[in-house]
Amino acid sequence: MILEVKNMKKSFPEAGEVLKNINLSVDKGDVIAVIGPSGGGKTTMLRCLNFLETPDSGTMIFDGAEYDLRNISKSDIYSIRKHTGFVFQNYNLFLNKTAIQNVAEGLVTARKMNKKEARAKAELALTNVGLADRLDYYPNRLSGGQQQRVAIARAMATDPEIIYFDEPTSALDPELTREVLDVIRRLAGEGRTMVVVTHELEFARNIATRIAFMEDGEIVTSSDPETFFSSVNNERIEQFLSNIKIK
Amino acid sequence: MTERVARILIESFPKILLPGLKMTVPLTVLAFSLGLVIAVITALIQYVKIPVIKEISRFYIWVVRGTPLLVQLFVVFYGLPSIGIITQPFPTAVLVFAINEGAYAAETIRAALESIPHGQLEAGLCVGMTRAQTMRRIILPQAFRTAVPTLGNELISMVKDTSLAANITVMEMFMTTQRINSVYYEPLALYMEVGLIYLIFSTVLTKLQRLAEKKLASYGRR
Numbered sequence: 001m002i003l004e005v006k007n008m009k010k011s012f013p014e015a016g017e018v019l020k021n022i023n024l025s026v027d028k029g030d031v032i033a034v035i036g037p038s039g040g041g042k043t044t045m046l047r048c049l050n051f052l053e054t055p056d057s058g059t060m061i062f063d064g065a066e067y068d069l070r071n072i073s074k075s076d077i078y079s080i081r082k083h084t085g086f087v088f089q090n091y092n093l094f095l096n097k098t099a100i101q102n103v104a105e106g107l108v109t110a111r112k113m114n115k116k117e118a119r120a121k122a123e124l125a126l127t128n129v130g131l132a133d134r135l136d137y138y139p140n141r142l143s144g145g146q147q148q149r150v151a152i153a154r155a156m157a158t159d160p161e162i163i164y165f166d167e168p169t170s171a172l173d174p175e176l177t178r179e180v181l182d183v184i185r186r187l188a189g190e191g192r193t194m195v196v197v198t199h200e201l202e203f204a205r206n207i208a209t210r211i212a213f214m215e216d217g218e219i220v221t222s223s224d225p226e227t228f229f230s231s232v233n234n235e236r237i238e239q240f241l242s243n244i245k246i247k
Numbered sequence: 248m249t250e251r252v253a254r255i256l257i258e259s260f261p262k263i264l265l266p267g268l269k270m271t272v273p274l275t276v277l278a279f280s281l282g283l284v285i286a287v288i289t290a291l292i293q294y295v296k297i298p299v300i301k302e303i304s305r306f307y308i309w310v311v312r313g314t315p316l317l318v319q320l321f322v323v324f325y326g327l328p329s330i331g332i333i334t335q336p337f338p339t340a341v342l343v344f345a346i347n348e349g350a351y352a353a354e355t356i357r358a359a360l361e362s363i364p365h366g367q368l369e370a371g372l373c374v375g376m377t378r379a380q381t382m383r384r385i386i387l388p389q390a391f392r393t394a395v396p397t398l399g400n401e402l403i404s405m406v407k408d409t410s411l412a413a414n415i416t417v418m419e420m421f422m423t424t425q426r427i428n429s430v431y432y433e434p435l436a437l438y439m440e441v442g443l444i445y446l447i448f449s450t451v452l453t454k455l456q457r458l459a460e461k462k463l464a465s466y467g468r469r
Contacts, residue, residue, distance in 0.1 A: 094370065105384065158375060
């Protein structure tokens with residue numbers, strides 16, 4: 001087991017209780033697709049897992065160590081983040097850095113790797129996402145799909161135990177969506193451990209080892225894709241699925 | 248133009264330019280650099296919202312921007328001695344100009360910081376960097392690029408404002424010109440001459456500003 005979260009809660013002053021009681025466990029090699037209607041807390045959950053939002057309470061076991069989320073220390077947060085990767089919906093590339101610098105930054109600045117080694121590693125990561133010919137491009141000269149692939153390379157380059165994807169294709173045109181999904185699919189095939197918040201149901205079905213359906217701040221069901229899509233007997237999930245199909 | 252005026256102008260030119268190079272330029276460079284340091288600190292305090300200190304920095308900006316530079320110079324140089332604090336003209340000028348510039352540039356830099364998409368800070372955290380590292384490596388360099396045109400304007404303003412230091416007996420270009428004028432009494436010619444020298448200084452700075460903008464623009468507009 002790489003990650004286990006128990007009873008994680010999060011409220012915002014304006015929005016109220018966004019995460020009611022999250023229980024999630026992730027094994028090595030798991031690809032967990034988190035789906036569900038908007039406003040159900042998917043993104044908040046992912047952000048809490050990497051402490052971009054501070055959870056109110058709960059416990060987390062990461063890499064064998066247990067943390068009380070109510071009073072986790074700053075240094076624990078930094079050390080957990082060093083073993084995770086995060087891919088944002090809007091890429092969030094460093095605009096003052098080229099593609100290769102974006103990928104190398106976390107290695108050089110955060111992990112004190114020497115520059116040459118970091119560059120080699122960054123180049124490999126970018127080659128793996130099909131961008132070997134764009135190493136020295138600044139983000140504003142790359143398409144959305146290319147930017148997101150740089151972001152994936154950046155998240156991968158640090159060899160994380162687990163990678164979180166927050167709706168990685170929601171900001172992309174359909175034709176660019178495919179190139180990004182292909183990259184994620186290949187990572188899944190390599191046995192990387194991932195938690196992917198997505199609206200791409202077909203994609204979720206194809207790559208996920210488990211599908212977590214989230215609504216109103218809770219994970220309603222969590223099962224393997226076949227079970228999830230075939231024997232749906234939950235009214236809410238059926239409604240959600242049919243809404244998406246109509247679209 | 249009479250021959251006399253021409254002769255006075257030619258003779259006075261190096262006499263005015265020299266204190267310009269020896270006083271106006273160092274005063275500007277020192278005060279602007281110190282002002283930038285104050286500005287970055289003040290802007291960061293507000294950007295990361297440190298309680299109490301943030302209020303103090305707002306108060307500082309409010310007072311400094313709301314009062315004339317000349318009044319600030321007089322309060323420090325002529326006012327403070329009456330409570331036993333006596334300061335030298337040049338250091339006083341550097342300090343007051345720096346405090347003044349700090350307040351203006353703090354607003355410039357704060358606005359620039361806030362214009363940088365926040366997601367990059369989160370991305371920095373997610374690749375394992377600390378907040379401080381992300382600020383230093385990612386956010387501040389971009390904020391500076393955004394701020395350069397405005398900071399350039401402020402620098403040019405400051406070159407001209409240094410003439411106010413004449414009022415607290417700093418022997419800079421303007422005061423030197425006043426002295427020369429008191430001997431020859433050619434106010435039109437001499438004050439136009441010193442104006443021209445300020446113009447030359449400003450022009451050089453404008454060119455440098457353009458150069459800096461060009462260099463910093465290498466990663467282009469978003």
